[in-house]
Amino acid sequence: MQDINLKITDRNGDLHEIVAPTDMSMNLMEVIRSYELADEGTIGVCGGMAMCASCQVYVGEGVEKLREMGDEEEAMLSEAFYVQDNSRLGCQIPISVEIDGLEVAIAPYP
Numbered sequence: 001m002q003d004i005n006l007k008i009t010d011r012n013g014d015l016h017e018i019v020a021p022t023d024m025s026m027n028l029m030e031v032i033r034s035y036e037l038a039d040e041g042t043i044g045v046c047g048g049m050a051m052c053a054s055c056q057v058y059v060g061e062g063v064e065k066l067r068e069m070g071d072e073e074e075a076m077l078s079e080a081f082y083v084q085d086n087s088r089l090g091c092q093i094p095i096s097v098e099i100d101g102l103e104v105a106i107a108p109y110p
């Protein structure tokens with residue numbers, strides 16, 4: 001297993017180049033929380049169940065590395081605020097070697 005590099009822009013527009021482990025069964029929302037890139041209570045509100053959209057991110061470089069959206073993710077994004085064509089739910093993006101180099105920006109808190 002190896003670590004991967006991610007570029008995450010926080011809600012203030014600051015870019016963070018971070019390293020995330022692929023062997024801890026984490027998802028992108030949990031990585032954002034562990035690096036405290038969003039205020040506590042404003043991300044991961046539903047615990048990663050695709051039911052709150054507080055973990056919404058806009059995907060930049062590397063979008064082709066992501067798995068297709070699942071039904072629950074698609075349903076949540078269809079009713080969330082601030083959704084763009086490149087929106088995804090961070091809690092539905094597993095940290096794996098496939099997404100090394102991914103760039104995302106955290107969407108506004110809903």
Ligand code: FES
Nearest residue numbers: 044050052053091
């Ligand atoms: Fe609630 Fe991702 S943490 S939808």
